[in-house]
Amino acid sequence: MTKVRIPPTLREQTGGERELSADGETVRELLDDLMGRFPALRSQLVEDGDLAPFVNVYVEGEDVRTLDGVDTEVRPGSTVILLPAMAGG
Amino acid sequence: MPSYRELLQQVRSEISEVDATHARELIEEGGPVVVDVREQEEWDEGHIPGAVHIPRGHLESRIERAAPDPSRPVVVYCSAGNRSAFAAKTLADLGYEDVVSLSGGFTDWKRNGFPVELQAGLDAPRRARYSRHLLIPEVGEAGQLKLLDSRVLLIGAGGLGSPASLYLAAAGVGRVGIVDADVVDESNLQRQIVHSTDSLGEPKVESAKRTIEALNPDVQVIAYKERLTSENIERILADGWDLIIDGADNFPTRYLVNDASVWHGIPVVHGSIYRFEGQVTVFKPHDGPCYRCLFPTPPPPELAPSCAEGGVLGVLPGVIGSLQASEALKLALDIGDPLIGRLLLFDALSAEFTEVKLRRDPDCPVCGEQPTITDYIDYVEFCAGTREPA
Secondary structure (H helix, E strand, O other), rough: EEEEEEHHHHHHOOOOOOOEEEEEOOOHHHHHHHHHHHHHHHHEEEEEEEEOEEEOOOOOOEEEHHOOOHHHHHOOOOEEEEEEEOOOO | OOOHHHHHHHHHHOOOOOOEHHHHHHHHOOOOOEOOOHHHHHHOOEEEOOOOOOHHHHHHHHHHOOOOOOOOEEEEEEOOOHHHHHHHHHHOOOOOOOOEEEOOOHHHHOOOOOOOOOOOOOHHHHHOOOHHHHHHOOHHHHHHHHHHEEEEEOOOOOOOHHHHHHHHHHOOOOOOEEEOOOOOHHHHHHOOOOOOOHHOOEHHHHHHHHHHHHOOOOEEEEEOOOOOOOOHHHHHHOOOOOEEEEEEOOHHHHHHHHHHHHEEEEEEEEEEEEEEEEEEEEOOOOOOOOOHHHOOOOOOHHHOOOOHHOEOOOOOHHHHHHHHHHHHHHHHHHHOOOOOOEEEEEOOOOOOEEEEEEOOOOOOOOOOOOOOOOOOOOOOOOOOOOOOOO
């Protein structure tokens, strides 16, 4: 299990949870697990079958787009952060 | 006990002196540290270009910072060559190996028609106001003059713009521009501390201008009571800004600011907030990523969280907006490590800061190798009717 940090803008889709445990060895598997349990997340994270351009996923502080994208490997103790664009000021 | 004359005589016999012509040759060869030991008022009226100013009374405690290497030659001067003679003796006692005093001092230097630097230094009231900056070696008088000469444009006079504008103004940033079309309403006052109950109904830019000018009359406030659009952005930027603080409350403005900053080469200190969490970073065009490297396009309107439902802890913009001001001051002073390529996340509930890396995207539509966006885009308004900053 890997802990995934849920940003405040996505907590309505996850029952208010700030952090969720998810199963998977890659970012794709983690997200599939989360979206399976919280289907409302799908439209916030995925566009045309890929990670939506208005959301970033960080594994150990690195943007997965600079690693192997959704195929980036995730280890059980890894910190994963979902970060959608946020405009409030 | 020797008289002053006798003491001076004795000290002079123990040190080396050079005349103005010789001193000038030494200085032009580029070797020595030139130290002016006169008082502030004398320094303000003109000094040898490139000299460091250490009043005689502070010589022992401050020389090490100005001249860390005791083997490097030092030319020390005062007005007529007497105080500098004592100063040269002190420096020799401190272990400086090659110290000369300018005989005839600055008076003789000027009489020879040699170059004089006349710098508009800080006057006494400003030295008092900014004294806590002057005490920091990384700021000092030169840094404070830089701040007084810098021009910062704030997008939004809301949650983030409030603390950011107040701290920039207090710090003596000489010109502050504020872009905001809204008027102050009751729901703003829980966090927008540049406004007050007295300013309800007043345009935010005017309320902010009044507060800032009351805080620090050194600051010139340029108020733009308009919403930033593709139509007015070039006109506003033409007024000349060194950096932008983005405290906008909506995606269309943030993308306009980003694209303009890349095309004009103006760094943006970016902040955003939502409920208990905020984020800060610095987008410095071509040195680091831009907003579109991070998020190439805004989310579709139906997926953007509603500003009105969002809410925000009142103090959160205080934390994030102050961090933005801190980054802006660092950039203006050219000190420290700005948040370029780093996104700092703050969670007030857990009281935790987290940092993630941001990298330039070579395929970025704006700052990438082959940009596909070359003109401003007015995206659809997101929180129509609830434009005030979250």
